[in-house]
C-alpha cells in the first residue's frame with residue numbers, strides 16, 4: 003500500500019508545466035492506448051480452464067481442520083523458547099529519567115532485560131514502514147525509547163521462561179519520567195505555541211517539506227492547470243470540509259514474532275508479516291548484520307490489512323533473543339494492538355470545485371491535514387493517496403490542485419491500513435460531488451456519469467505529485483458505466499418506496515471508487531517454477547498470502563499456462579531463503595505484480611515442456627498446445643502427458659534437463675480497478691436513528707481470477723468501510739491516555755450488525771494484467787462513508803461531514819434545519 | 821497441579837498452573853487449532869465445546885473444566901475426510917486468513933446441535949461470538965446454512981447427537997501429544 007507521491011525529493015512543489023510556462027496537459031505519447039499484449043493473455047470465457055473459476059482455496063483444508071500454522075503455533079518446535087513482554091510508556095510525552103530493573107532481575111526464570119542502553123539494542127534510527135529502499139518515510143524510530151512521544155512507546159523488554167513470568171517481571175520494572183506537554187489535537191500541531199515533539203537533528207532520511215520545529219513530518223503540493231483562475235471565473239464554486247477518525251486494523255492475529263539463532267549461526271525469524279524481504283533488509287541495516295545471515299519466514303498469517311506492512315516487533319524480539327541466547331517469541335496482546343501498534347490516519351480534508359452550468363467539472367482542489375501520530379511511517383505516502391486515488395475518478399478536469407501536510411501528535415502511530423488514504427479521500431471527494439450535483443439540481447448519478455473516467459482517458463492526476471509524465475496513466479479498462487447500471491438496478495435506485503411511518507425516511511446514496519494495482523514504478527515480483535517427474539510443479543513466490551488467496555490465485559495462473567490442474571501446482575510462499583524476491587503484499591499488488599511474474603515464469607517452463615514434447619512426438623513446438631494435463635499436436639492429434647514429459651526429461655537416455663521457469667515483473671503501470679458503492683438507508687427524522695437496509699457494491703476488477711475469493715474481498719472490505727463510517731474510533735483522556743483498548747470498547751461489527759450485502763462482479767479486460775486481471779483487495783474499503791453520508795442527505799436533507807456518522811449527529815443537524 | 825478431563829473423546833490427565841486458562845492449557849498440549857485473538861472473551865477465536873456448550877476458552881479457568889468433556893476443532897474431520905461443517909466453510913469460500921475459522925466452526929457445530937434447522941437470522945446469531953475481520957460475515961452465514969443442510973442429509977453423522985461427535989473424535993486426536 004505504499005506509494006511515493008514525490009519521487010523527486012528536491013521538488014516539493016511539483017507542477018506539471020511545460021517550458022513555455024503554459025500548462026501542459028500532456029499528449030500521453032508515452033502512454034498510448036495500444037498495449038503490446040501477448041495473444042495468449044486474452045482468453046474467451048469458454049477457453050478458460052483454471053482462471054475465472056471457483057477453485058478451492060489453497061489453504062482451506064488446513065484452516066478448517068485447525069492445522070494451519072500461524073507464528074504462535076510454532077512454539078512447541080522450540081523447547082527452550084522464551085516469552086517476551088514489553089514495558090511501554092504510560093505517559094503521552096516526556097523524557098525517561100530512570101529505569102529501575104533491579105526487582106525484575108532478581109526474579110527466577112528471567113533470561114534477559116533490555117533497556118535503551120543495552121548493548122544489543124541498536125542505537126540508530128529506522129522506520130517501521132515496509133516499503134522499497136530508501137523508504138519514502140523518515141527514520142524516526144528507535145527500538146527502545148528514552149524520549150517517549152505516546153502512551154505505548156516501548157521503553158524496556160523482558161524475556162523469561164513463560165509469559166506469566168515475563169509479564170510479572172515487566173510490571174516490576176520501574177520507570178520515572180519528566181513529563182512534557184502533549185499535543186492531542188492535530189489541528190493545532192503546527193501552531194507556533196504547540197510543544198515540539200521531534201528534534202530534527204535526530205531524524206534521518208527526512209522527507210520533503212519536513213519542518214520538525216512545527217511538528218510537520220512532510221508536506222506536498224501538485225497542480226495541473228490553474229485552479230485559482232478557474233475558480234475565480236466560475237459561477238458555481240463549492241467548498242466543503244470533511245473529517246475522519248482513527249480506525250484500528252483489528253487484525254485477527256496479533257503481531258507475533260519468533261527470533262532465534264540457528265545452527266548455521268544465522269538469524270531466523272518466523273513472523274507475521276506482509277513484507278518478509280523489506281523486513282530482512284531493514285533488520286540487516288538496523289542491527290548491522292549481513293543480509294545473508296538473516297532469514298525471514300512467513301507462515302500462515304492471521305491477515306494484515308496494512309498493520310503488518312511494517313517491521314513493528316521484529317527488532318525487539320531479535321534483540322531479546324540475542325541477549326537471552328535462546329529463541330524468543332513475542333506475541334502482542336489485543337490491548338497493545340489498539341494503542342501501541344498501528345492505526346489508520348485521522349484526517350481533515352478540504353475540497354473545492356468549480357463546475358459549469360451544464361455540470362462539467364472545471365476545477366478540483368483538495369487540501370489534506372493528516373495526523374500521523376507520534377511517528378511517521380507511511381505518513382507522506384498515505385496522505386498522497388488521499389488525492390491520487392479518488393481524484394482520478396474525474397481525470398478530464400483541466401485544473402487540479404492537491405496539497406497536504408502531515409503532522410505529529412502524541413497519539414498512536416498511524417500507518418498503512420487497507421485503502422492507504424483512499425478511504426479518507428473518497429469520503430471527501432464522493433460526498434462533495436454529491437453536494438455539487440444537488441447544488442446544480444442534478445441527479446447525483448447523472449452528474450457523475452457526465453464527468454467520470456472512461457476507457458481511453460489519460461489520467462494525469464494519479465501523477466500530480468510526481469516529477470514526470472511516466473506515471474500518468476492511460477486507462478485501458480474501465481467498467482464504471484456497467485458498475486453504476488447494475489448497482490443501480492440491484493439497489494432499486496429508481497424506485498424507492500417510502501415507509502408508512504411518516505417519520506421514517508428512506509434514501510439511497512452512491513459513491514464511485516477507484517484504487518490502483520500495485521505502486522506504479524515501484525514494485526518487483528518474482529517467481530520460480532520447477533517440474534516434478536509426475537507432471538506436477540512446485541511454484542515459489544515471494545508474494546505474501548495474507549489470507550486473501552494469493553497462493554490460490556498463483557496456482558490458477560500457473561496451471562492455466564501449463565495446462566494442468568490448479569491442484570498440480572504446489573505453492574511455496576514465502577521464506578527469504580527460498581522464495582524469489584517480492585516487495586510483499588501491499589498496494590493491492592499481488593494479483594497484478596506477483597501474478598504476472600508467475601505467468602511469465604510458467605511460460606518459460608512451458609517453452610521447455612513444449613520442446614521436450616516436440617522431441618517425444620517428433621514434431622515442432624509451434625504445432626503443440628497444452629490442456630488437460632497433456633501436450634497435443636494440433637494437426638496429428640498425437641499427444642503426450644505432462645507426466646511422460648516429466649519422467650523423460652529427468653531420466654531420458656540421451657539428454658536430461660530439469661524443466662524450470664523463472665521471471666521477474668516490474669512495471670510503470672498501475673491500472674485502477676473501479677467500483678460503485680450503493681447504500682440504502684432509512685432515517686428517523688425525529689431521533690436521527692438510522693438503519694442500513696442494504697449495501698450493494700459493483701466492482702470492475704478486470705478478469706476475476708477466482709470469483710468467490712474476489713467477492714470475499716469485496717464483502718470484507720465493505721465491512722471495514724462500514725466500520726469507518728459508523729464505528730466509534732478511539733477515545734483518549736485529556737492527558738492522551740487511550741481509553742479504547744479492547745474489542746468491547748471499540749465495537750467492531752459482528753455478524754448480527756451487518757446489513758445484507760450484494761456483490762456484483764463486472765468483467766472488463768485489462769491488457770497489462772495477467773489474463774486481464776486488475777486488483778480488488780483495497781477498492782471496497784473506500785465507499786461506505788460517502789455513500790452513507792449521501793444516502794442520509796437523500797433521505798432527510800442533512801449532510802454529515804465528520805465520521806463516524808451517528809444518530810446524535812443526524813438529530814443535531816435535523817434540529818438545525820427546523 | 822494436575823487434573824483429569826476428556827478431550828476429543830480421550831481421557832487425559834494434564835498438568836496446569838494457577839492462572840492458566842483452558843486456552844493456555846489446550847495450546848500447551850498441542851491443541852493449537854484454538855487461537856488467541858484477545859484473551860478477554862470478545863473475539864471467539866478460542867471457542868471450544870465444553871459439555872456440549874460453546875465457550876470462549878481464554879476466559880474459562882482451567883479448574884472449572886475438571887472432569888468435563890472438551891471438544892476442539894481437532895475432533896472434527898481430517899483434510900481428506902472433512903466434517904460437514906468444515907466442508908460447508910470450504911465450499912462456500914467462507915474463509916480468508918483462517919484465524920477465526922476454528923472458532924467459527926466450533927460455534928456453528930454447537931449451534932446446529934441445538935437447532936439443526938436455523939433461519940438466516942439464527943445462522944447470523946450462531947456466529948455472532950466470532951469477530952471475523954476478513955469476510956464481512958456474509959459467506960460464513962451462508963456456510964452455516966449450508967452446513968445445516970449437509971448435516972441433515974449426511975447419514976454417518978446424524979445432526980444432533982453429541983455421542984456421535986464424541987465417537988468421531990477418535991480419528992481426530994492427532995497433533996495432540998503430551999508435553
Ligand code: FES
Nearest residue numbers: 857861863864878
Ligand atoms: S481469545 Fe478468547 S475470545 Fe478472544
Ligand code: FES
Nearest residue numbers: 916918952953954
Ligand atoms: S477469516 Fe480472517 S478473521 Fe475470519
